[in-house]
Amino acid sequence: MSDSTAVRLAERLNNVETSAIRELFKLLGKPGIISFAGGFPDVALVDVDGIRQATLAALEQEPAGAMQYGATEGYLPLRQQLATFMAGKGVQALTPEQLVVTTGSQQALDLLGKTLVSPGDKVIVEGPTFLATIQCFRLYGAQLVSAPIDGDGVQVDRLEQLIVEHKPKFVYLIPTFGNPSGATLSLERRRRVLELAVQHQTLIVEDDPYGDLYFDAAPPPSLLALSEQVPGSRDCLVYCGSLSKTLSAGLRLGWMIAPDPLMSKAVMCKQFSDANSSTFAQATAAQYLKAGRMDANLARARAVYAERARTMCDALRQELGDAVEFVAPQGGLFVWARLTGARGQVQDSQLFAQRAIEQGVAFVPGAPFYCEQADRASFRLSFATSDVDKIREGVQRLARAL
């Protein structure tokens, strides 16, 4: 240990604490543990052969583009492919220039914090929401306000009250197969959110990393796609996309679509955050999308995750019965559940998590996903990286831990 006093930290660090989840993750090294704790997609589903071919094509056809610094806005061929990809999901009238490539969608969140949040500004998020969003915005001094959700996503009447009361810089939502909630905002509520945005001139951030991972029917259109039906709403809307769950998390690529005045500032900020996202990764992703392999790739992932989700939900009902309640997700990677406390069983998910680890199964307790008013009975289970046998065995272990 040093007695140096040269390092004096910035005050903004007082706004965040080291992740409570991290401590739990340290226990995951225990041999034989079945983990429902991660937030990652299954790397075994990555089309490694397709990515290999895409990389070789990029290095062959465009070595100068793939090996040099690039535009902060992103590598144009990738922006073109992503605009086409978005058009396929109902977002018309999107030019490549309206889209900036980010170093994962996490960077989009960081750029939103940097460009929009002054210390003390209010930001509304779902309760629960993505953990790294909470910390990211708090580092810029945001005061977070929690809007309650149910199985149909954020409760819009309550959201409107909070908008009126807090006049937030923006509202952050994961409308489709939310993390951790698994919930999907209904079509009717989506329209209402867009109307609220226009009526109160409130910026809405739609984070959509999971929307392509649906199990049966496609989810309702994104807020961005729907914005064409609600005049003025496009100017109040930011969309964040990601290739991490659909192509490969290793490329570390996402994208953001935002109103012009915000976009230009976000690009300027990105210039000083990391100059540009890896052009090597961007050229690879562009070639992959151009090769037309995404559809088959997604079809495969959807089928695998659908089976795992179904297996987990069935097993939870069978093994844990009325001790837990949950809404079966229609896509994404997560089941969000609550301990009901039925028959006097444990109702604190932190305690349940500790007992579960002893039984050889891990998951994440729900409290850290709330910026306020945590529901301590809630917890998140990921079915993404375990095969169906592991899922059944893991849920049996959960039952033993109760």
Next chain:
Amino acid sequence: MSDSTAVRLAERLNNVETSAIRELFKLLGKPGIISFAGGFPDVALVDVDGIRQATLAALEQEPAGAMQYGATEGYLPLRQQLATFMAGKGVQALTPEQLVVTTGSQQALDLLGKTLVSPGDKVIVEGPTFLATIQCFRLYGAQLVSAPIDGDGVQVDRLEQLIVEHKPKFVYLIPTFGNPSGATLSLERRRRVLELAVQHQTLIVEDDPYGDLYFDAAPPPSLLALSEQVPGSRDCLVYCGSLSKTLSAGLRLGWMIAPDPLMSKAVMCKQFSDANSSTFAQATAAQYLKAGRMDANLARARAVYAERARTMCDALRQELGDAVEFVAPQGGLFVWARLTGARGQVQDSQLFAQRAIEQGVAFVPGAPFYCEQADRASFRLSFATSDVDKIREGVQRLARAL
């Protein structure tokens, strides 16, 4: 144009302005222009074949590592290779765990701003210094103070006065082949900087993207390597490295070495900035370094840049004579020059740049590289991306523009 009022920007954006250089760069599209304006390495020097082989090896041997999210600190095999690389440059006793991989060294600067700078904090930089450093730190509210340099780097007596006067959060230096100055801090001054750091308990940030690009003899050891000779100085030292000028800018990889208490906070901040740098790029870089091709790659780059630098310096002396003054760089990518105003010639480099564009040659005027007290006679010439014939022709055009 929209009349939306939903976007309300953060106050920190008032601290920066769009780059003055950007406007100039728009003119570079003019056909036939010879550009000394860029800050990029020559992409033609990238060992594309070596990178191709490294990528194939990564996808073959470690697909799960290259295609999945990774540790925020960086991909361990790359951290191991980088620790070995640093050992080869005289930095002993460095474990892979003491080094965090960043998304280019620009991200290291961003993390330093985020972890260290509260609004109003003082930071000392060289005058002139890297443009994106100025803007990056200002976005976090830093008040920058300029320490003068000469051909031997920062003037240490003046630096000490400024440290005493301003008690900065840290001092940011590019000690070796600086951008834009081309200057190299002498060995004697390096020792003095480390002593000042200990004496005043002031954090020193050593940004070292160019140190490997020396022309003849290697430069003095880095501050980090020298810190072993100055007790206590290692605890006052941050080192930022980059693969962008030595391997490929397309990978977008750098690294940072910092005292423990700062390192842990920087990693936490990186978690919310971009979670991790592309593991695909990291696994590729690790395989490349492991394959042992870096030495030959660097030897080739050094020889090419040395010839271009020599050509430019000779041509400047021959064509512009006493109208300019400069110290010939011993490495790096840049010649930093001043208009002397001899024989009544132009002494404003902004005006000179405009005339040069008309003559078909571009460079960057010096003023934007200063955070205060700009020397408007100075300007930066990059010899990195033009062959020797283009360099001679470009300098002749400069002479015509005078």
